[in-house]
Every structure is written in structure tokens, then in C-alpha cells.
Amino acid sequence: xxxxxxxxxxxxxxxxxxxxxxxxxxxxxxxxxxxxxxxxxxxxxxxxxxxxxxxxxxxxxxxxxxxxxxxxxxxxxxxxxxxxxxxxxxxxxxxxxxxxxxxxxxxxxxxxxxxxxxxxxxxxxxxxxxxxxxxxxxxxxxxxxxxxxxxxxxxxxxxxxxxxxxxxxxxxxxxxxxxxxxxxxxxxxxxxxxxxxxxxxxxxxxxxxxxxxxxxxxxxxxxxxxxxxxxxxxxxxxxxxxxxxxxxxxxxxxxxxxxxxxxxxxxxxxxxxxxxxxxxxxxxxxxxxxxxxxxxxxxxxxxxxxxxxxxxx
Amino acid sequence: xxxxxxxxxxxxxxxxxxxxxxxxxxxxxxxxxxxxxxxxxxxxxxxxxxxxxxxxxxxxxxxxxxxxxxxxxxxxxxxxxxxxxxxxxxxxxxxxxxxxxxxxxxxxxxxxxxxxxxxxxxxxxxxxxxxxxxxxxxxxxxxxxxxxxxxxxxxxxxxxxxxxxxxxxxxxxxxxxxxxxxxxxxxxxxxxxxxxxxxxxxxxxxxxxxxxxxxxxxxxxxxxxxxxxxxxxxxxxxxxxxxxxxxxxxxxxxxxxxxxxxxxxxxxxxxxxxxxxxxxxxxxxxxxxxxxxxxxxxxxxxxxxxxxxxxxxxxxxxxxxxxxxxxxxxxxxxxxxxxxxxxxxxxxxxxxxxxxxxxxxxxxxxxxxxxxxxxxxxxxxxxxxxxxxxxxxxxxxxxxxxxxxxxxxxxxxxxxxxxxxxxxxxxxxxxxxxxxxxxxxxxxxxxxxxxxxxxxxxxxxxxxxxxxxxxxxxxxxxxxxxxxxxxxxxxxxxxxxxxxxxxxxxxx
Numbered sequence: 142x143x144x145x146x147x148x149x150x151x152x153x154x155x156x157x158x159x160x161x162x163x164x165x166x167x168x169x170x171x172x173x174x175x176x177x178x179x180x181x182x183x184x185x186x187x188x189x190x191x192x193x194x195x196x197x198x199x200x201x202x203x204x205x206x207x208x209x210x211x212x213x214x215x216x217x218x219x220x221x222x223x224x225x226x227x228x229x230x231x232x233x234x235x236x237x238x239x240x241x242x243x244x245x246x247x248x249x250x251x252x253x254x255x256x257x258x259x260x261x262x263x264x265x266x267x268x269x270x271x272x273x274x275x276x277x278x279x280x281x282x283x284x285x286x287x288x289x290x291x292x293x294x295x296x297x298x299x300x301x302x303x304x305x306x307x308x309x310x311x312x313x314x315x316x317x318x319x320x321x322x323x324x325x326x327x328x329x330x331x332x333x334x335x336x337x338x339x340x341x342x343x344x345x346x347x348x349x350x351x352x353x354x355x356x357x358x359x360x361x362x363x364x365x366x367x368x369x370x371x372x373x374x375x376x377x378x379x380x381x382x383x384x385x386x387x388x389x390x391x392x393x394x395x396x397x398x399x400x401x402x403x404x405x406x407x408x409x410x411x412x413x414x415x416x417x418x419x420x421x422x423x424x425x426x427x428x429x430x431x432x433x434x435x436x437x438x439x440x441x442x443x444x445x446x447x448x449x450x451x452x453x454x
Numbered sequence: 455x456x457x458x459x460x461x462x463x464x465x466x467x468x469x470x471x472x473x474x475x476x477x478x479x480x481x482x483x484x485x486x487x488x489x490x491x492x493x494x495x496x497x498x499x500x501x502x503x504x505x506x507x508x509x510x511x512x513x514x515x516x517x518x519x520x521x522x523x524x525x526x527x528x529x530x531x532x533x534x535x536x537x538x539x540x541x542x543x544x545x546x547x548x549x550x551x552x553x554x555x556x557x558x559x560x561x562x563x564x565x566x567x568x569x570x571x572x573x574x575x576x577x578x579x580x581x582x583x584x585x586x587x588x589x590x591x592x593x594x595x596x597x598x599x600x601x602x603x604x605x606x607x608x609x610x611x612x613x614x615x616x617x618x619x620x621x622x623x624x625x626x627x628x629x630x631x632x633x634x635x636x637x638x639x640x641x642x643x644x645x646x647x648x649x650x651x652x653x654x655x656x657x658x659x660x661x662x663x664x665x666x667x668x669x670x671x672x673x674x675x676x677x678x679x680x681x682x683x684x685x686x687x688x689x690x691x692x693x694x695x696x697x698x699x700x701x702x703x704x705x706x707x708x709x710x711x712x713x714x715x716x717x718x719x720x721x722x723x724x725x726x727x728x729x730x731x732x733x734x735x736x737x738x739x740x741x742x743x744x745x746x747x748x749x750x751x752x753x754x755x756x757x758x759x760x761x762x763x764x765x766x767x768x769x770x771x772x773x774x775x776x777x778x779x780x781x782x783x784x785x786x787x788x789x790x791x792x793x794x795x796x797x798x799x800x801x802x803x804x805x806x807x808x809x810x811x812x813x814x815x816x817x818x819x820x821x822x823x824x825x826x827x828x829x830x831x832x833x834x835x836x837x838x839x840x841x842x843x844x845x846x847x848x849x850x851x852x853x854x855x856x857x858x859x860x861x862x863x864x865x866x867x868x869x870x871x872x873x874x875x876x877x878x879x880x881x882x883x884x885x886x887x888x889x890x891x892x893x894x895x896x897x898x899x900x901x902x903x904x905x906x907x908x909x910x911x912x913x914x915x916x917x918x919x920x921x922x923x924x925x926x927x928x929x930x931x932x933x934x935x936x937x938x939x940x941x942x943x944x945x946x947x948x949x950x951x952x953x954x955x956x957x958x959x960x961x962x
Binding site: 192225297400401409416 | 582633651684685686688694843845847850
């Protein structure tokens with residue numbers, strides 16, 4: 142197991158380097174440059190050139206990459222070419238926001254998806270199951286930012302139960318943190334929940350059709366034991382897979398939700414860096430996202446072995 | 455000229471809805487933190503380097519300039535308490551107010567002004583505001599209380615150039631040299647910079663030693679970044695913020711009806727226009743440009759771009775300005791027959807194809823282009839809209855890769871701001887490639903003419919020439935619209951969009 146994890150961590154490193162090269166090339170082949178954007182519409186060419194030199198943008202691209210990689214290896218992600226803020230500092234400031242949103246949204250999603258998916262599989266022909274199926278269909282179809290706006294209208298403007306925007310760090314108290322996260326977490330969580338519900342349902346259905354379930358029922362076990370101990374345990378592998386994927390997606394920053402609720406998360410950082418051509422900041426943000434993606438995949442794979450003793454690495 | 459007499463200055467009527475409560479006489483109250491919702495995260499705080507409006511929303515309250523412009527946009531004393539101009543108009547002497555302190559406790563001296571203005575002019579700084587000092591020969595500080603600016607040519611517009619924009623801020627040398635100015639600016643303004651949580655907030659606190667007596671009233675300002683316009687408006691309605699920097703244009707009318715919101719409107723100092731590339735066929739031909747200028751309906755375009763938040767105009771100068779004229783050949787009925795005649799004369803009886811370049815950065819321009827496309831189709835001109843992301847748009851503009859583009863010029867105070875950089879032969883911002891010797895002479899004269907009435911004549915002639923020659927087709931002048939809670943007092947929405955909170959206070 143340890144050898145496996147070490148090997149996977151090493152591949153993560155390789156993937157990160159690969160991604161960084163890719164991002165470096167893609168970003169720099171985009172038209173537009175940070176010097177021009179920074180100086181604005183009223184800047185003249187000589188000033189733009191001066192700034193380009195100052196930022197090192199006049200050097201050949203592979204030399205720029207070399208400089209960047211060398212700095213990264215020494216633990217320095219550089220600083221924003223636009224605002225001068227340190228890249229690693231900015232990312233560290235935004236990670237708690239992104240983590241808070243991702244984990245609370247996933248919490249909401251699982252709270253819905255596990256029971257809802259299970260009910261639709263076990264009581265396939267009931268009214269409840271039909272209602273849940275319809276709702277989850279709708280949930281998969283509506284965009285989360287729309288839901289966000291509706292929630293703001295209902296829960297912030299009309300009833301004034303929750304704040305309409307902003308993030309409060311956990312260090313300012315759990316209640317204020319949770320209140321600020323409630324609406325964004327619900328907007329993202331309900332929709333993620335709808336997606337996961339469908340996977341839980343199909344995984345449960347497949348497990349319910351296995352011979353060992355028939356045996357369990359033939360043994361006269363109680364239905365709850367059949368469902369939770371035998372079926373769910375066997376359905377969990379595909380569920381963990383899709384939950385892992387969803388978490389990775391949430392951690393990469395739900396940009397639109399971050400914009401709607403004015404949350405200073407990683408997605409908005411990456412998005413703003415693209416529009417400002419803030420190369421170092423974008424490199425750093427994308428690298429962070431890529432690494433968290435691969436780490437979550439690793440976590441999921443390790444979980445497999447823990448959940449299913451038949452899986453060995 | 456009789457209509458001019460009532461317009462003494464660039465003063466533009468500022469409209470207060472909800473002012474009926476007659477609270478003007480109320481005594482200002484000290485204390486409290488103003489929570490201001492702003493639409494974008496500031497992009498750096500070095501006033502000499504950034505060009506982002508979001509940065510200046512904050513910096514306006516952190517820095518001072520040598521002189522300033524009042525609510526009526528005329529020059530007023532600031533760091534300089536008084537000034538004189540030599541008879542030849544070439545030497546300006548400014549007397550510095552005593553006892554002004556930077557937020558780090560150091561007393562401001564004349565050398566700080568010399569340092570700041572020279573830093574802006576230094577090409578190594580890369581300041582986007584350097585052109586404002588283009589006529590400056592030399593700046594010196596003979597003693598701690600005096601600054602002398604020597605000019606190459608007489609230039610009466612100097613005061614608004616150094617005072618009308620916070621990009622001309624007087625900075626502390628030690629703040630620049632420590633490398634902290636872009637993340638932690640130190641100024642002499644009514645509020646001190648406390649912290650910036652990127653993407654979330656900027657916090658300012660009261661400058662206890664501010665030089666303007668009794669100001670500021672607030673203990674501090676908390677700028678919250680709220681990018682979505684609907685959410686920004688909602689947060690004002692719920693009272694989570696006290697003040698917001700813009701409201702969705704389509705909701706202005708509706709917001710006016712609410713009694714828990716005060717709307718501040720002012721006609722702006724910006725103008726939006728379509729520019730032709732004179733090096734691209736057929737726009738080198740004046741008749742073609744005129745044909746387009748007379749075939750578009752500016753009110754329709756303005757309504758599409760900004761709903762109620764813009765005024766259609768075929769001149770760049772707002773009607774209320776001292777510098778406006780009566781010459782409006784394109785504002786009446788569209789003259790499609792005459793336009794088609796002009797196109798036929800120019801050799802395009804069946805019209806032609808061309809591209810119009812707009813940016814997603816300004817969604818209003820995208821809508822403007824769509825309406826314009828439909829309007830000019832009537833005279834056989836087939837426009838293809840090219841919608842680019844901002845960085846790309848800027849590249850294409852400076853490379854001259856466009857037939858027509860739509861954009862705006864903001865912050866025009868002196869009449870020179872409207873025309874010189876845009877249309878003088880060979881100027882870096884003359885993206886159209888327009889060149890007219892007679893106009894160049896008028897522009898030079900206008901810059902140097904000290905007598906206001908004579909200047910007015912010159913700029914009337916300049917406007918007439920440009921409207922007739924139509925390198926730009928002027929379309930609309932946007933209004934500045936802010937909104938706040940009724941408890942916010944002492945705030946005025948200014949035409950130059952400067953957010954000055956020094957005299958703002960919060961009623962209990």
C-alpha cells in the first residue's frame with residue numbers, strides 16, 4: 142500500500158509538471174498581454190514595452206518557463222504581475238473559501254442523495270420514488286447560479302433569513318461561517334445531490350439484483366439489514382467514484398457561484414487571472430486545482446481498497 | 455449665447471431622489487463604518503500604475519492631488535493652497551499647505567510633489583497617466599513650501615490635468631521604495647489603508663490627522679466586492695451594504711419608486727462612440743462616414759446599451775457643459791435617402807460589407823453594435839459584429855485590425871480631453887488615422903488659449919469639424935448612477951465618477 146501511494150504521489154508530480162507546461166503554452170498563445178491590460182486604453186507603446194521588459198515577458202517562452210519552474214522548485218510561485226500580491230499567499234487565502242464551499246455543498250448533496258437514491262431503488266414503484274426521480278431530473282437540468290439567484294431573492298431579499306453575499310472565515314465563529322455558506326452550499330449541493338442521486342439509484346439497483354441479495358432475503362433477514370448491510374455496502378464503490386469526481390469538480394472552484402455570492406474562492410481567482418492575463422497567478426491557481434484533482438483521485442483509489450477487501454494494490 | 459450665461463462652469467445638475475425629507479440641514483454625525491458594495495476587485499493600489507476604476511474607487515479616499523476639482527468640476531485648492539501663473543503662461547507656482555501628514559506620520563513637503571509628478575513622467579514607471587504631463591518641461595521644489603512647474607507651451611488645462619484624476623496622486627517616496635505601494639498604499643487622504651482581502655473586501659480607517667478641518671466623519675469604509683449586479687442591488691435592499699457603485703440600468707426606474715433607496719444620478723464625463731479605421735476601405739472617404747453617421751438612431755442605440763442610463767448625443771460634450779454647442783446635425787430624423795446618395799457618390803450604390811469590433815468587457819457596446827447593425831442595413835451596409843475578450847480587443851485596436859470599433863472615453867474635464875489625443879495627427883491614441891492640418895492648428899490653439907470665451911469659439915469650431923468629418927460617430931453620454939440607503943448622508947454622485955466619502959456620514 143505504501144509503495145503504491147508513493148508511486149501515485151510521484152505520478153501526481155509528473156502530471157503537475159505536464160499541466161504546468163501545457164498551461165504555460167496555452168496562456169501565452171492567447172492574444173493580449175498583461176502590460177497592455179494593466180496600463181489601460183490610454184497607455185502608449187513605449188510604456189507597454191517597458192512594462193513587458195520589467196515583467197520578463199520579452200524573453201523567449203522556454204526561458205520564461207525555466208525561470209518559473211526553477212522558482213517553483215524553490216517554493217516560490219512568484220507574485221502577480223498585476224497587483225504584486227504573492228501567488229502562494231493568494232492561493233492560501235482562497236483555499237479555505239473553496240474548501241468550505243466544496244465540503245458543505247458535498248455534505249448537502251450526500252444528505253439528499255444517499256436516502257433519495259436508496260428509496261428510488263428499493264421502493265422502485267412507489268409515488269415517492271417517482272417524485273424523487275422527477276425532482277432529480279429537474280435538478281440535473283437547472284444551472285446552479287440560477288438557483289443561487291432564486292435563493293438570494295427568497296431567503297435574503299424577501300425573508301432576510303440569510304446574507305445575500307460574502308464569506309466569513311470559520312475563525313469568526315461557526316454560526317456566522319455557516320450562515321454565509323448556507324445559500325451557496327444549498328445552490329450547489331442540491332444540484333450535485335440530484336446528480337449523485339441518480340448514481341446511487343443505479344448502483345443500488347445493480348446490487349439489489351445480485352444473487353447474494355436473493356440469498357439474504359431467502360434467509361429471512363429484515364429488509365433494513367438487506368438494504369443497508371448487504372446492498373449498500375456492495376453499491377458503495379461506484380458511489381465513491383462519482384462522489385470523488387464531484388468533489389474534485391467542486392474543489393476546482395464553482396466559478397459562477399463564487400461570482401454570484403461574491404465568495405473569494407479559487408475559481409474566481411483563476412477566472413480573474415485569465416481576463417487580466419495574470420500569468421503567474423493563473424499558473425499557480427491551475428497548478429493547485431490540478432494537484433487537488435489528482436490527490437482526490439488518489440484518495441478515492443485508496444478508499445476502494447479500504448471499502449472492498451478484494452481490491453489490493 | 456444667452457443660454458450660456460446660466461452655465462457658468464462644467465457644473466452638471468445632480469439629481470437627488472428622496473431628498474424631499476429636507477435632511478440637508480441636519481448636523482453631521484461622527485462615527486460608524488460605511489459598507490460600500492463595489493462591482494470589481496481593485497487591481498493593485500499604485501495610483502501611478504493601475505488604470506482600473508475599481509482601484510480608484512478606493513484610492514480616491516486614500517490620496518490627495520496637488521489641486522483637486524470640486525463638485526462643479528472646477529479646480530479647487532488641495533495640497534496646494536494657492537497658485538499663480540506667470541504672464542507668459544509658462545511658469546506655474548504652487549504654494550503648499552502646511553501641516554499635511556502622510557498616513558505614516560511624516561509631514562508632506564514640496565519635494566514629495568516633485569517626486570510624484572516626476573515618477574509619473576518617468577517612462578520606467580510605465581504610468582498610463584504620463585500623457586497628462588506631456589506639456590511639462592520641468593518640475594522643481596525651491597523650498598519645502600513651493601513647487602514650480604515649467605511648461606513648454608502655455609497650457610490653461612494644467613490644473614484639471616494634475617487635479618482631475620487620482621492617477622496623479624501625491625505618493626510617499628518611502629512607500630514606493632519599500633515596494634509596498636501596490637499592496638499597501640500610504641497617502642495623505644481622509645482615510646488610511648488598512649487591509650485588502652482579495653476578491654472580498656478593502657478596509658480603510660479614518661485619518662485622525664486629516665488636514666481638512668472636521669473631516670472625515672466616518673470611522674472607516676469597508677468596500678465589499680460584489681461582482682453580480684443583481685446581488686449587489688439585493689444586498690442594498692436588505693441593508694447588508696449602505697451604498698453601491700452601480701445599479702442594473704434596467705432597474706433604475708423601479709428603484710426610484712422605493713423609499714428605502716436613494717438614487718444619485720449625474721450625467722457623466724464620458725462619451726461612447728464608433729470609430730472608423732480610415733486606412734481601411736471605404737472609411738477613408740468622408741462621405742461614407744457621414745452616411746453612417748446620419749443613418750443611425752442614437753436614442754435606440756443608447757436605450758439598447760444602457761436603458762435609461764444614457765443620453766443620446768451626436769457630440770461628445772454633454773449639453774449641460776460650458777463647452778457644448780448647438781450644432782446637432784444628426785440628432786433629428788434619420789436621413790436614409792441622403793445617406794444612400796452619399797454612398798452612391800462615394801461609389802458604393804449597393805452598400806458594402808464591414809466589421810464592427812466590440813468587447814465583452816462592456817456588454818453595452820455589444821448591444822449597441824447589434825442595433826447599429828440593423829440600422830445601417832437600411833442603407834445597404836452589412837456589418838459583421840466581432841465580439842472580443844478585452845485583452846484581445848486592446849491588441850487588435852492598437853494593431854489597427856478593425857474597420858469600426860465601439861468604445862468610450864472617460865473622465866473628460868478640460869475640452870482638450872475630448873479631442874486632442876483622439877484626433878491630433880499622429881497622436882498615439884489616434885487609432886482612426888485621422889489627419890487634418892486645420893484641426894491640428896485649432897487643437898494647438900485651444901490648448902494654449904487663456905481667455906475662456908476665445909477658447910469656447912475654438913472648441914466650437916473643433917466640434918463642428920469633427921462632427922462633419924466624422925472619424926468618430928458620437929453615440930451617447932452615459933449617466934453615473936449610484937444608490938444608497940437613506941441613512942447615508944453627505945454623499946454626492948459626481949459627473950467625474952470620483953467616489954469621495956470624506957464628507958459622508960451615517961445617520962442613526
